[in-house]
Amino acid sequence: GQQLNQSPQSMFIQEGEDVSMNCTSSSIFNTWLWYKQDPGEGPVLLIALYKAGELTSNGRLTAQFGITRKDSFLNISASIPSDVGIYFCAGQFTGNQFYFGTGTSLTVIP
Amino acid sequence: DADVTQTPRNRITKTGKRIMLECSQTKGHDRMYWYRQDPGLGLRLIYYSFDVKDINKGEISDGYSVSRQAQAKFSLSLESAIPNQTALYFCATSDLGTGRRETQYFGPGTRLLVL
Numbered sequence: 001g002q003q004l005n006q007s008p009q010s011m012f013i014q015e016g017e018d019v020s021m022n023c024t025s026s027s028i029f030n031t032w033l034w035y036k037q038d039p040g041e042g043p044v045l046l047i048a049l050y051k052a053g054e055l056t057s058n059g060r061l062t063a064q065f066g067i068t069r070k071d072s073f074l075n076i077s078a079s080i081p082s083d084v085g086i087y088f089c090a091g092q093f094t095g096n097q098f099y100f101g102t103g104t105s106l107t108v109i110p
Numbered sequence: 111d112a113d114v115t116q117t118p119r120n121r122i123t124k125t126g127k128r129i130m131l132e133c134s135q136t137k138g139h140d141r142m143y144w145y146r147q148d149p150g151l152g153l154r155l156i157y158y159s160f161d162v163k164d165i166n167k168g169e170i171s172d173g174y175s176v177s178r179q180a181q182a183k184f185s186l187s188l189e190s191a192i193p194n195q196t197a198l199y200f201c202a203t204s205d206l207g208t209g210r211r212e213t214q215y216f217g218p219g220t221r222l223l224v225l
Contacts, residue, residue, distance in 0.1 A: 003152050042200055042216035050211050100152035
C-alpha cells in the first residue's frame, strides 16, 4: 500500500520557535488532513484541506494544500510545550481510502 | 468531532486465542474503518465499511475479520492471535459532507499485546 513521505521524522525545537513539516505523495489527492497524536491516544484532527492551493489556519497552526496536489505543509508558529506530540498527514483521492504519513515527532524544549 | 469509543483500551492475550475489539460511534457516520499502527510505520488499513451491508478488505486484512453489526458498531476479530499482531489498533469513522468532502475521526485506540 501507498505510504506518504513525511519530513522531518523528528524535530527538537526551543519554545517560541516556528515549526514546518511537509508531506509528499506520488499520487494526486483531493483531500489532505493533518492530525496530532499524543502518547497512548488516538489522532486528533487539526486541519482539513479540500482544494489545491488552499491555505487554512487553526490558531497557531497553518496548513496548505500544494498546487501540484501531491504535497501538503503544516506550520506551527510560536511553539509551546503542549505542542509536543506526533503529527500525521493523510491524503485521499475522493471516494478512495486514506493514506497516512509516518509522522513527525515534535519535541519542544522549554 | 465524532464520538468514537473503543473497547477494550488495553488487552493482553496469548498466541492462538481469539479476541474481538469493539468500536462504537454516536455521530451517525456511515463509514467506519479499522487501522493498525506500528512504530515507524504509518496507519495501515485493515478493513473498512461504507454502510451496514458493505465490508471491504484493506491492505493488511490477512488474519483479521470484521463485523458491522449496526451503523454505529464495527468489530474487529483476530481469529487466532499471533505475536506480530501486537500493535495499536484504531477505529475511525467518516461521512461524506458537502461536495463529497470526507474527514476521518479516530477513536482512542486499543493497545494489544500477543504473547
